[in-house]
Amino acid sequence: PTQEIMLDCRRNFSALEHVIILGSEVEKGAIGYASLMDNSDPEIANPPVGADPFLLLYTSGTTSNPKGVPLTYQNMMSNSRLSVDRFKVTGEDRILSAAPFSHLYGLHCYHITLCAGAAAVLLPGFVPAQMAELVETMCPTAVFLGPAHAVALQSAGLLEKHDFSSLRFSVFSGAYCPPDLLRAYHASTGSSVCQLWGMTELAAGAYSYPDQDKEVGINSAGPVAPGNEIRVVGQETGEPVVPDAEGELQVRGSSVFPGYLDNPDANAEAFVEEGWFRTGDLAVIDASGNLKITGRIKELINRGGVKYNPVEVEEVLLSDPRIELVAIAPIPDARLGERACCFAQLRQDKVIDLEKVCALLESHGISKSKWPEDLIIVDEMPLTPTRKVIKGKLTEHLR
Incomplete structure (x- = not known):
């Protein structure tokens, strides 16, 4: 067909x-x-140059309608080639991507493999048991995955049942990674744990790598990727903030795309002076230059004019053994404008109610103003190909 x-x-x-x-x-x-x-000829008639179009992808659409993202040869290949050195990938490595090759995260992993002359271990589709068996039989030396992949493997007890000892390092990306999840994964597999922050618009913008201190990889996405610059600016002032202060993350450099396809309005909003791209992420950069994503500007809860970041709440809820996946999203409220709703996917045979959710948050010192006022249990979270929750789909029928 x-x-x-x-x-x-x-x-x-x-x-x-x-x-x-x-x-x-x-x-x-x-x-x-x-x-x-x-009938192939090893000579390329028109060899590409860095500015030539290489790939057209679309944003995931988790917070707005998808936008066309053309990436150049320079954007893609420089990012992958420089990543090879950071991760110390060689032709002896075998690399597995849990993310599909239709998504930039999977493609970035695949291009690292190509640039190093390594072997790609192909996963037909993510099924936890099949992935665990593949790791055990094919013995990849590295895996690129998302936190939801690890949660699924952990929930099914597969990290203990199968041999993951071949993994030299594991890279996590696509969504917020709870430190406790990363510590548990490291304890079960013995693999070094790294985090990567990226977007469709720039592939890998920052990442930690195996040679760094373990706590860097558990608690941050590490330093900026080679060939790029990152900064955090105040949302109101647009000026760079001091280390460890939260603000809007901006990036520029060799891996940043040239602009959205046929969308001048989006480009005017996305780029500011001197070529800085506004990522829409909230972040902090510590004194050592390590990046930690703290949320999305568009996902802030605006309850009666008071805005707050729901990531802190989600982090606490994900620590509860009854909850497998969670998302705090705004829903309309006639009096306040918005109120917070907790969407939860529970582990098998587990139950929880709103009262217990709020009690958990209270025990962790979360301000009552940040407690969700509704709880909706879902059978299955809507996820992107990298298993990031699509909050817009959770709330679309409530608007």
């Missing part, structure tokens, strides 16, 4: 010149990949 669909697209869109098929069943109008291999 896919071949027929793409051939139909070729007939209707003149810009689509070729449809190349893997496998032996090649329909008329398509080109078999094997025939290209048989």
Whole structure:
């Protein structure tokens, strides 16, 4: 069916010149990949330059409509090549990505593999038991995954049942990573734990790496990626803040995309003077230059004019053994404008109610003004390909 669909697209869109098929069943109008291999020429007729378009992706749409993101050869390849040195990846490594290659996180992992001449361990799709078996049988030396992947492996008891000792390091990205989860993962697998902060618009913007102190990887996304600069500015002033002060994270450098596709309004909002890109993330940078993401500006709860970051609340709730995934999101309120709703996906056979949620938050010293006023239990969280919660989908039927 896919071949027929793409051939139909070729007939209707003149810009689509070729449809190349893997496998032996090649329909008329398509080109078999094997025939290209048989007649290939090692000389590239028009070798690309850094500014040439390399890839077109779309933002995940967790807080707004997806936007087209064209990335250049420089954006993609410089980021991957420089990451090889930081992670000390060699041709002897075998790298597994739990993120799909249709997403930039998975593609970044794959390009690191290519740049180092390493082997890619391919996961057909994320199923916890299958991933654990793959790690045990194929013995990857590194894995790129998200916290929700680790939670699923942990909840099923697979980190203890299977042998993860081949992993030299594990990179976490895609969503907030609770330190307790990372410590438990390290204790179960023995793997060094790293965190990576990135976006569709720039791939890897900052990351910790195996040679750093363990606590750096557990508590932060490490220093800025080579070839880039990051800064935190005040939301009201737009001026850089002192170390450890929270503000809006901005980035510029070789991996930052040139601008959204055919979207001048979005570009005018996204870029400020001297080429700084406004990420929309809230963050702090400590005195050593290590980055910690503290939330998203668009995900702040605005309760009666008082804004607060829900990440602190989510971190406490994720520490409860009854809760597998959680998201605090704003829902409309006639009196306050917004109020906080807690969406929770529970572990098997576990129960919790709003009273117990609030008692847990009180025991951790969370201000009552930040307690959720509603609790909705969901069977399954809506997730992006990297298993980041799509909060907009949780609340769309309540607006």
